[in-house]
Amino acid sequence: MSHQPFETWLLEDRRSLSEEEQQNLQQHLERCSDCRRLEAKWQEVRLEMRAAPMVAPRPGFSRRFQAGMAERRVREQRRQAWRVFIAFGSSAAAVFAGFMIYAFFFSTTAEWVQSVVTLLSTTVGAAETTRSLVSTWMQFTPFSLNLTVWITVGVTFCFLVLLWVFAIWRTSLVGVINK
Numbered sequence: 001m002s003h004q005p006f007e008t009w010l011l012e013d014r015r016s017l018s019e020e021e022q023q024n025l026q027q028h029l030e031r032c033s034d035c036r037r038l039e040a041k042w043q044e045v046r047l048e049m050r051a052a053p054m055v056a057p058r059p060g061f062s063r064r065f066q067a068g069m070a071e072r073r074v075r076e077q078r079r080q081a082w083r084v085f086i087a088f089g090s091s092a093a094a095v096f097a098g099f100m101i102y103a104f105f106f107s108t109t110a111e112w113v114q115s116v117v118t119l120l121s122t123t124v125g126a127a128e129t130t131r132s133l134v135s136t137w138m139q140f141t142p143f144s145l146n147l148t149v150w151i152t153v154g155v156t157f158c159f160l161v162l163l164w165v166f167a168i169w170r171t172s173l174v175g176v177i178n179k
């Protein structure tokens with residue numbers, strides 16, 4: 001059985017067909033289950049298409065949308081903070097590695113031990129730090145002095161970077177809570 005031109009007519013606006021065409025189509029539909037199925041499907045699709053613009057967003061949609069935006073912004077800020085942290089961290093690591101290589105070739109084990117001991121003593125407290133730094137100034141040879149200062153500066157730098165990243169993270173978190 002040939003389904004043309006009835007298939008084409010089915011998908012067209014019925015009003016554009018002539019009276020005779022409409023009758024022919026009706027007769028074909030009575031005999032042809034394929035075209036009846038096609039017509040039913042097409043009706044369904046048209047109904048859905050007409051209904052679609054009427055569907056309003058679910059309640060709370062804009063609130064959820066804004067929350068999603070804020071979340072994305074925080075994620076982006078956190079990623080940014082990580083990028084900065086990694087950049088600074090790797091620079092600090094490179095400086096530290098350079099220092100390690102330098103110290104390995106140009107210092108003795110005794111100087112190393114002395115430096116590490118001094119460094120550990122500097123972490124006890126601020127007063128202790130000042131005191132040991134002053135004693136370092138007075139007791140150590142110029143090179144060992146450099147060694148100590150470099151270790152201290154390196155560790156302090158890493159600590160400051162961590163502190164800074166934490167501050168950024170906390171600020172963005174507070175910003176979201178206040179929303």
Ligand SMILES: [Zn+2]
Nearest residue numbers: 003032034035
């Ligand atoms: Zn047919």
